Amino acid sequence: MKTDTIAAIATAMSNSGIGIVRISGSEALSIIDQIFVMKNNKKISEMPTHTIHYGHIYDGKELIDEVMVLLMKEPKSYTKEDTIEIDCHGGVYVVKRVLETVLKYGARPAEPGEFTKRAFLNGRIDLSQAESVMDIIHSKNEFALKSSLSQLSGAVSDKVKEVRSKIIHEIAFIESALDDPEHVSIDGYGERLFVIVNEVISKIEVLLKNSDNGKFLKEGITTVIVGKPNAGKSSLLNTLVGEERAIVTDIAGTTRDVLEEQINLNGIILNVIDTAGIRETDDIVEKIGVDRAKKYLNNADLIIYVVDTSTSLDENDFEIMEMLKDRQAIILLNKSDLKPLTTASDILKYVDKKMIQISAKEQLGIDELENTIKEMFFQGEVSFNDEVYITNIRHKNSLQESIKSLHLVLKSIEDGMPEDFYSIDLMNAYEELGTIIGESVEDDLVNEIFSKFCTGK
Numbered sequence: 001m002k003t004d005t006i007a008a009i010a011t012a013m014s015n016s017g018i019g020i021v022r023i024s025g026s027e028a029l030s031i032i033d034q035i036f037v038m039k040n041n042k043k044i045s046e047m048p049t050h051t052i053h054y055g056h057i058y059d060g061k062e063l064i065d066e067v068m069v070l071l072m073k074e075p076k077s078y079t080k081e082d083t084i085e086i087d088c089h090g091g092v093y094v095v096k097r098v099l100e101t102v103l104k105y106g107a108r109p110a111e112p113g114e115f116t117k118r119a120f121l122n123g124r125i126d127l128s129q130a131e132s133v134m135d136i137i138h139s140k141n142e143f144a145l146k147s148s149l150s151q152l153s154g155a156v157s158d159k160v161k162e163v164r165s166k167i168i169h170e171i172a173f174i175e176s177a178l179d180d181p182e183h184v185s186i187d188g189y190g191e192r193l194f195v196i197v198n199e200v201i202s203k204i205e206v207l208l209k210n211s212d213n214g215k216f217l218k219e220g221i222t223t224v225i226v227g228k229p230n231a232g233k234s235s236l237l238n239t240l241v242g243e244e245r246a247i248v249t250d251i252a253g254t255t256r257d258v259l260e261e262q263i264n265l266n267g268i269i270l271n272v273i274d275t276a277g278i279r280e281t282d283d284i285v286e287k288i289g290v291d292r293a294k295k296y297l298n299n300a301d302l303i304i305y306v307v308d309t310s311t312s313l314d315e316n317d318f319e320i321m322e323m324l325k326d327r328q329a330i331i332l333l334n335k336s337d338l339k340p341l342t343t344a345s346d347i348l349k350y351v352d353k354k355m356i357q358i359s360a361k362e363q364l365g366i367d368e369l370e371n372t373i374k375e376m377f378f379q380g381e382v383s384f385n386d387e388v389y390i391t392n393i394r395h396k397n398s399l400q401e402s403i404k405s406l407h408l409v410l411k412s413i414e415d416g417m418p419e420d421f422y423s424i425d426l427m428n429a430y431e432e433l434g435t436i437i438g439e440s441v442e443d444d445l446v447n448e449i450f451s452k453f454c455t456g457k
Helices: 028-035 092-104 114-121 127-137 142-152 155-179 189-209 211-219 233-241 284-298 315-324 344-348 366-378 393-414 419-437 443-451
Strands: 006-009 016-024 036-038 051-059 062-072 083-090 221-227 259-265 268-274 302-308 329-334 354-357
Touching: 006 092, 006 114, 016 028, 016 092, 016 114, 028 036, 028 051, 028 083, 028 092, 051 092, 062 092, 083 092, 114 127, 114 443, 127 142, 127 155, 127 419, 127 443, 142 155, 142 211, 155 189, 155 419, 189 211, 189 393, 189 419, 211 268, 211 366, 211 393, 221 233, 221 284, 233 259, 233 268, 233 302, 233 329, 268 366, 302 315, 302 366, 329 344, 329 366, 354 366, 393 419
Parallel strands: 221 268, 221 302, 302 329, 329 354
Antiparallel strands: 006 016, 016 083, 036 051, 051 062, 062 083, 259 268
């Protein structure tokens, strides 16, 4: 018989000190009563909520494990349903046996993210808060963690709800005026609405202002290292990573394919791609690597161009510098410990970008590179303050779409259109903002969001 009570392992599947099996739903208490034997032989369902109890899990007469059971009765639980967490020994086999026993006595396996999905559907959290749960799990640095915790506490939700309340107030006024023109005057309303809509747009733009920084600090800056063969790209990557991940030789063209690493430079996450040296070549394999390097370069947030200053510029350098002109780029003048044949002034004749003298071999200039990236992307400082950061691309898109609708309202006012035109675009903006917190969202989108969660969360 299908049940709406779900269960899953909520900890990583590896041998550890403890493993947790989570149960949620209307049958959670009856299931645990059947398989959990307390020392005093009382039923756990009769115990007060938010208490922990010692005992053993049995499958019939077979002892499965010695455990601690946490009891949380609805509605004061993560899902707002009766919830049980079984803390058992952390061996992979024993945790699986405990889960199998729970399923045998009436629960069904939880789908990915189903516990958090139930918290959303039961009204404990909104959709933006639900998404922040997964962001917390995947946090890569202190900023990402603090930002996700801020969103979980409702920082984004509160701002969105504030803006939506202003919009719905104006929609209600317009509808009332259209329904009862004798008692609700709209004289001069267009001018008043024009001011209000501009104020709302300004509030949304404040949220959007930090969205790029939020994305970079949460997900990292896609950084491509380019240069001619043997310029020192792989040595730079090894220096940044702190270990030898790329093969470094004196033979030009050693790197044939792209190498990808994630690096944390004091809070700045760089998703670094070390590419094959860009040059004309008849080697088929190397040519594929060069073509891939150019493709990655076009999609990068930041390009680090490594120049071997002990050699002269050639046509390969000129091709790279042409690609840098409209991009965020830093030029590293490498091998500064050797006699230079190429100088900063030589490069300035072709492209004007920030240049740093480095020696990847001697690990010189790396601190200046870090400070330059901070200045370029974060105005010189990586820190978390009381501002609300939009770190979710879905939220950013919804904010942008809402602004488009609000600008249409301004256009209708300027063109002297009837008031019902205002209402249509105001409602579009209201609903677009509603997708952020889950009040105007299709079931398919909800399912897609939660399908990306891990099972047990």
